[in-house]
Amino acid sequence: MKAILSAFLAFFLVFGCVNTNSTQEPYAYFGGEIINPNNDYITLRASSQEIPDTIFFNADNRFLHKVENLKSGIYFFMHGGEYQMIVLEPQDSIMVRLNTFDFDESLVYTGNGAKRNNWLIQSFLENEKKARKLSDYFKMNPEEFHDFMEAERTSEHIKLNNFLLNSIESEAFINLAKSQIDYGNFAIKEIYPFGYFGNNKIVQVKDLPEKFYEYRSEVDFNAEQLSEVYAYNRFLFSFFDNIAVTEYYKHRECHNPFERQSLLHNLSKLKLIDSIVDSPKIKNDLFKFTARNFINNSNNQEEISALITDFASRSTNEEATIEIIELSKALKKMQPGNKLVSAELIDPQDKFHNLKTLVNKPTVIYFWSSNIKRHYRNSHKRAFSLNEAYPNVDFIAINLNNDNRRYWKKTLENSEFDLTNEFIFKDLEHSRKVLGINSINKVILVDKDLTIIHPNLNMFGSEIESYLAQLE
Known part of the structure; x- marks a missing residue:
């Protein structure tokens, strides 16, 4: 002390x-x-x-x-x-x-005030550790998994109670701490069926033990005080993804594989959110998340329009509705066959460039953040490997988080990256909007004439290599 x-x-x-x-x-x-x-x-x-x-x-x-x-x-x-x-x-x-x-x-x-906050960060990290073990949990049968998760939850509450014996805390903190334990646990239980059954057999979720979902009776779907707490949001996203499966198979044959990205499934989620959640804030946040996720992963303009129409009829957040509509317009311009839009860039020597002028042969444009060390190291390593295999393809790396060039340059220097094709946006917010960038995982592939071949590839998947091989 x-x-x-x-x-x-x-x-x-x-x-x-x-x-x-x-x-x-x-x-x-x-x-x-x-x-x-x-x-x-x-x-x-x-x-x-x-x-x-x-x-x-x-x-x-x-x-x-x-x-x-x-x-x-x-x-x-x-x-x-x-x-x-x-x-x-x-x-x-x-x-x-x-x-x-x-x-x-x-x-x-x-x-x-440090003791309570050190407890919270440790609880958060414990939830993160469990999330990294999901593949191990998926190997357990439902009864074994249920008993394991209940034992984990009980153990964490005992630890919290022991902490509270030695630290007098407010009711607000105690409720938050309990919620972080519970909803972190609940989220994993909602994710489990997708990992255990897989998309081909997820219909069998109806055969889970009756006690498996008993915890749902404890859920408060309108806990606005938790509306920005990660564990709570993770549970809500997973829950609505899960229960919409039942609705999905009312309209599909049981032997058909589940399609998470289908219009049917996402419309079902919007409907279920609307019927279960009363809080306008939580409801609108879930609407926005569902709509944005669907639009980011769909190339079907008719389906995107149908989902936006349904979303707009339910959402009471006008700003979110405008944002989703603008996102869909930006992504429409980024569809295969269209020309790449303009974006102003700055290189490590503080020289300005237009993204279009940098493309003179097939080019992979990928993004990274200084905050996610593992991703930016792996993405650069992957780009180097792919460039060796496909030397006729250029790779352009654009930083998405550093609003101060000095710190961006510091990361480049510490990481010892080749600076030849490293850039930062001149106007990050505008460029993200026009290019439809909502994730650092987005990868854009264009040909030498600036025609978009694919607007949203996975840098670490096999699909990108199939596309690059066709350019040889």
Whole structure:
């Protein structure tokens, strides 16, 4: 404790004196240090706050912010496109330290209020660890899997109760902690049938043990206080994907394989969301997620139009409706056979380029983020390998998250990438819209005449090699 207090004293001295007696309103301090930053600021907002507070770093990449008129509850801080949840309560003085190379794994809190938040991040990481073990869980039979997950859930609640014996926490934190355990567990149970049965036999989901879905009676589909909590959203997405299967097979023969991307399945999801969820916020978020996911993965314009019509008739969020319509227009322009649209780029030497002028032979355009180290290393490695196998094809890499070129260049330097075909968008938001980019996994393939061959390939799949082989 003395070490923590000393660290805070030194930290506050860096930023000057702090007058803690200047107001009777509830407040909290949030500060910290970002190692290997992706830009020069961090943002903080309450879960109900649309516009975040922007907090700039000093020369040592440290920051300190006083949250005035604090409302106890869930807050989110974001840096370089990655974010994490934190619970703030009056008189908290929390310092966060993290390394962007391992954002969540390196995150540590100190100070008053740190214990509860260290517990939350560890719970989050436990859920992530389970998600990486899904393929192992799929090998268990349903009864074995059910018993295993129930035992895991009970064990985690015991750990939470033990934690609470030594730490007096608010009801809001306790409810959040319990929800993170429960919905993380529920999400895996909703995903399990797809992994265990597979698309060819998913119809057999109806044969699962009766007790398998007993937990659904505990679900609150209108928990707006959890509307931005990852475990809760993951459960909701998986749940509606799951229960829509029953509706799907009312219109398909049982021996037919399941098609997750079918118009029928996605229309069923929209209908079920509308009938089960009452909260406008949660309902609209689920509508938007379903519509965006379908549009991103469909090349059938008639089906896209049909889904958007249904989506627009249900959504009460006008901004989301406009966004989805604009996305569909952008993706329509990116269909095979169309010409590649313009986008302004900047190279590591700060020279400006138009994407169109860079293409003079078949070209693979792929994207990456400094926040996802494994992806950007693997995607560059894959591009190098494919380029060796198909030397007549160019590869253009575009960074999607660094809004400050200095930090982008730092990542390039640290990674020792060949700078020849590395770029960043001049106007990220505009370029993402016109190119229909909603994921770093998107890969665009064009021929030497700028004609789009495929607008959404998988860099790590075998399909991309089939396309490149045809260009030889």
